[in-house]
Each structure stands twice: as structure tokens, then as C-alpha cells.
Amino acid sequence: MGEFVVRGGRRLEGTLKVHGAKNAALPIMAASVLASGPVELKDVPKLRDVDVMIQVLQSLGASVKWSGPSLIIDPSDIHQYVIPEELMMKMRASIFVIGPLLAKLGHAVAIQPGGCSIGDRPIDIHIYGFSQLGAKVAETDQGTRLDGPRLRAGTVHLSYPSVGATENLMMAAALIPGETRIRNAAMEPEIVDLAQFLEKMGAVVRGAGTPDIRVIGKTELKGTSHTVIPDRIEAATYMLATAATAGHVMLENCIIEHLPGLTGRLRDLGVELTEREGDRVEVQAPNAYPTTPVSLHTGPYPGFATDMQAQFMAFLLKVPGVHIISERVFENRLGHARELRRMGAQIMADQRIALIYGGRPLHPSTVRALDLRAGAALVIAGLMTEGETVISDRDVIERGYQDLDLQLAELGADITGR
Ligand code: UD1
Secondary structure: OOEEEEEEOOOOEEEEEOOEOHHHHHHHHHHHHHEOOOEEEEOOOOOHHHHHHHHHHHHHOOEEEEEOOEEEEEOOOOOOOEOOHHHHHHOHHHHHHHHHHHHHHOEEEEOOOOOEOOEOOOOHHHHHHHHHOOOEEEEEOOEEEEEOOOOOOOEEEOOOOOHHHHHHHHHHHHOOEEEEEEEOOOOOHHHHHHHHHHHHHOOEEEOEOEOEEEEEEOOOEOOOEEEOOEOHHHHHHHHHHHHHOOOEEEEEOOOHHHOHHHHHHHHHOOOEEEEEOOOEEEEEOOOOOOOOOOEEEEOOOOOEOHHHHHHHHHHHOOOOEEEEEEOOOOOOOOOHHHHHHHOOOEEEEOOOEEEEEEOOOOOOOEEEOOOHHHHHHHHHHHHHOEEEEEEEOHHHHOOOOOOHHHHHHHOOOEEEEO
16 A cells, blocks of 8 residues: 655656666576575565565565675475465566476466456466467366376467566476477567576576577576566666656666667657666656657567566656557557546547647546556656656555656655655
8 A cells, every 4th residue: 555645847857776677587586496506696676466475485485585786586496386365465566486396396276367447367378378388278177287297399380479477487497308489479678588597597597688589498407697677667667757747867776678668668758878887877858849640559678678668658748739649559558548537638548549648737636556557657657747646555655666756856855754
């Protein structure tokens, strides 16, 4: 629960360091299950979703502890293969451990995660992939049960480039001797980071970052040390908050190549993005935007990330013109349009398409964070708005943003959490 109170109208100025990527850290933590000895992970963000993954690993028998800034995972004692239902309910990404468990112990059981605020999100592609590698699938009282004491390497063609399914299959394949090929694989930077981690453990991974990934698995994988890549969604959020407030911010630990859909659009609108040495990006926004209609649709990487769509919509309210956003990854991820309307935004939206009338002033209101990115969008809208915007369900936002209020306050924003 809790809320953020934002008094907008200030420019963001200063320097901010982007944290490690949540969406890279979660699968890599799950992949640690595969190791025969301890794994050290650096730059894991301190977030609620990471805490849930720690609980998942502990429930399976792993020892997990923070050692200063590093997370140490020792999977030597993992013998449990049933993911507790309450953890699965808390976080869908708990599903990442089924691939590693299946490959390591020959079994995995999980309830199918139900619908969530942004759509149904089934796991049929994950399950199909494991069955192609020889796993038997059964529905039991405890949930979906996968048995595969003798998995075999093979080729899996995904019907959609699901990020989670690609990662789950890569992890299982790393412990299956022989070459497993994943066709129509997802290409997100987090997939490449996971591939590098699996390689450090001793597997061979070719083609990560392309739609055709080949994993040559080993019978044993060793513990290792790894630093998680920077969070491109967090970087995008601060970039958009800067662009929405005529700000000037230096983002540290930001890899601009990971933001292909966003940077081109911001530059077209007159935002200066300058790469500086050492993974730093300087963001200099203009005082006002010319009338420019913007049209975008979300898609798998390198398309425009669905996780940046809500924040981009809030930013577009600053740009005069009629804009169109089409959400093509999830079937119901435009709920923030309704909350933005409470602030006076002129947006028409159904479940997939939104028409946004930008360049008109907003007024403060009390709004609700429906999911974490929708919540970040409301924070951006609050920063753009004179007066006091109250955003409830702060804990939802904090699933994905570490120290959001402190980071923005450092840049001169008037924001408090309570
Ligand atoms: C990951 C990210 C999430 C991001 C999403 C898309 C993590 C922890 N989460 O989620 O932040 O929004 O990628 O970039 O990395 N689908 C199926 N069947 C499946 C799997 C997926 O139909 O078995 C559908 C989903 O319902 C959705 C689409 O495919 O409509 C994309 O899902 P997917 O790429 O799997 O996203 P996640 O891995 O869940």
C-alpha cells in the first residue's frame, strides 16, 4: 500500500545512476539453481520481486544471502521441486525456476499463474517447449507437474517470441547434454545477459540476441560471479521524466543501444541524447515541443518495449498533436489511460489502442497505480502537473523501481512517499 505525493512543475536536473535490471536479475537468480556451487550476483536491484525470488529459492532448499552489495546463492541443497502456491501468486516470474528444476532434479510442479492486471499471460509456450525436450506434463492437485528425468536436446520452435519461455528453455537446455535449438526466440538484452551467465557456468550459447539460439548443455554447471546489466526500463522511465519536465539529466549505467525504439522517437521530437564515456547518457530536453503527431506500436525487441508504453503515453501528453499508441504484446495494458484521464488528460482508449490529445495542461488528482509501469507513468504525469498529485498503491510501483522517490528528489523533484 502507501502512496506517492508529487508536486509537479519542476525541471529534473542532475545525475542519476540506473540500477541493475530486474528482468535480467530474476531469470539469472533462477538459473543459479543449475550450478553445483555458490553463485555471486552483483547489481541485483533491491526490489520486492527480487525478495519474492529469494523466497522461492529458499523454499526449494537454496541458501541465499546478501553480502554487502552482492547476492550469494548456494543451490547445493536444492531437493524440493514444488514451487509454493503463495509465491507463485505473488509473482509470475516465479515460473522461471521450473526450467532449471526440471533439468536438475527431473521434476517441477507449479500452479499456472492466473490472469493479472495486464492480461491473461498463460505459460503454454513454456510447457510446449519442455514437452519438445521430452518432459511429460500432467495436471495434479498441486498444479502443473513436469517430469523429465531423461530430457533430450532438440529443436523447439516457439509460436511467439516469449521472453520468459525463451529464458526458461535456455536454462533447462544448459543442463541437457547436446545441442538444443530455440527458433523464433525472443531477442531482448536480458536474454543476452542470461546467455552470458550460462556461459560463465560452463554451457555454450550461440545466437543469443537473434531469433535462433543454440545451447550446448553440460552434465554439470559450476558456480560463478556475474554483474547484471543496467535496467533499460528504469533508464527509459527517467529519460521520459526528464523529457516531460524540460529537464537536463546525466544517466549513469545506461546502455543506449538497449533503447532502440525510444531514442529515435525522442530525438525526432528534439530531445538531445548524447552518449558520454563509461555508459553515460546526457538527456537535454527542450522547453517546449512542436506540434508533432506520434504513432507507435509495441512489439518484441527490438520493437518498442511494452514496459515503456505507459510512461511514453504520459510523456506524449506534453507534446502537442493527436497521437496513437497500439499495444500489441499484452491484450489489456492501457488501463493507465483511465487514471490519466482523472488528471484531465484527453485520451480515448479501448483494450489495445489509445488516441492521445497532447499539449493540454493536466490538473492534479488522486490516481491509482494499476501495475508498476502504469504507476511510473502516473509519477511522470504528476511531475508535469502544477499542484499535488497523489498516487496510491505505491508498493506496486516499488516492485520495479528501487528508491524512485529518493532518485527523483535528488534531481530536484518534489516527491514524497508515505
Ligand atoms: C517479460 C517481462 C515483462 C515484459 C514482457 C514483454 C520479465 C520478468 N518480465 O514477461 O516485464 O512486459 O517480457 O516484454 O522478464 N504468452 C503466451 N504464452 C506463454 C508465454 C507468453 O501466450 O507461454 C504471451 C503473453 O500473454 C503476452 C506475450 O506472450 O501476451 C508476451 O509474453 P512474454 O514475452 O512471455 O512476457 P514475460 O516473459 O511474461
